[in-house]
Amino acid sequence: DGGITQSPKYLFRKEGQNVTLSCEQNLNHDAMYWYRQDPGQGLRLIYYSQIVNDFQKGDIAEGYSVSREKKESFPLTVTSAQKNPTAFYLCASRQRGSPLHFGNGTRLTVT
Amino acid sequence: QQQVKQSPQSLIVQKGGISIINCAYENTAFDYFPWYQQFPGKGPALLIAIRPDVSEKKEGRFTISFNKSAKQFSLHIMDSQPGDSATYFCAASGGNNAGNMLTFGGGTRLMVKP
Numbered sequence: 540d541g542g543i544t545q546s547p548k549y550l551f552r553k554e555g556q557n558v559t560l561s562c563e564q565n566l567n568h569d570a571m572y573w574y575r576q577d578p579g580q581g582l583r584l585i586y587y588s589q590i591v592n593d594f595q596k597g598d599i600a601e602g603y604s605v606s607r608e609k610k611e612s613f614p615l616t617v618t619s620a621q622k623n624p625t626a627f628y629l630c631a632s633r634q635r636g637s638p639l640h641f642g643n644g645t646r647l648t649v650t
Numbered sequence: 651q652q653q654v655k656q657s658p659q660s661l662i663v664q665k666g667g668i669s670i671i672n673c674a675y676e677n678t679a680f681d682y683f684p685w686y687q688q689f690p691g692k693g694p695a696l697l698i699a700i701r702p703d704v705s706e707k708k709e710g711r712f713t714i715s716f717n718k719s720a721k722q723f724s725l726h727i728m729d730s731q732p733g734d735s736a737t738y739f740c741a742a743s744g745g746n747n748a749g750n751m752l753t754f755g756g757g758t759r760l761m762v763k764p
Contacts, residue, residue: 543693579659581739581754582694597751629693638684639752641693 562630656755
């Protein structure tokens with residue numbers, strides 16, 4: 540089955556530590572996205588990439604970094620500079636003209 | 651800043667009733683309006699979408715109504731079932747939005763009581 544795999548499902552970290560969230564897709568989609576979901580705030584775009592080795596900042600990129608070395612993979616690093624990192628993180632992908640497909644998310648808790 | 655405002659934040663409906671969720675947008679260049687359904691612990695999934703050349707689109711029990719002049723669109727769930735209990739997001743894209751990004755509403759948590 541084609542889809543988007545996010546791992547792990549739950550992640551716990553101590554404040555001050557960087558953490559990397561994995562996102563892999565086998566849909567052969569060119570574009571990939573990271574969203575953050577907080578209660579009552581909808582989905583906010585962190586970073587997106589429309590092609591390998593290129594990515595752009597979304598609305599809330601501060602404190603995050605990404606890489607896109609392979610078409611299938613778009614990992615997100617939550618750095619210690621992110622003031623409020625506890626959230627549900629969603630990875631998505633799409634092909635031009637087609638709907639956005641989401642993974643099942645990673646719930647990050649930082650204490 | 652481009653915005654999509656969604657209401658209500660939460661909604662409780664009896665089984666068999668009609669669930670109505672409303673969204674309003676500001677950018678007149680938006681030309682694609684999808685609705686996503688999200689179950690707890692899962693990612694959102696596309697439910698139904700509309701473009702502004704039609705005022706209504708129906709798929710089974712789900713209908714989008716679109717009012718271009720008012721810059722509003724809504725999701726109607728007919729004969730609501732407990733299995734419809736989920737969070738619903740409206741979204742919009744188009745115009746000068748680089749990369750054709752979706753702008754999402756804040757979400758509506760729907761509970762359908764048996």
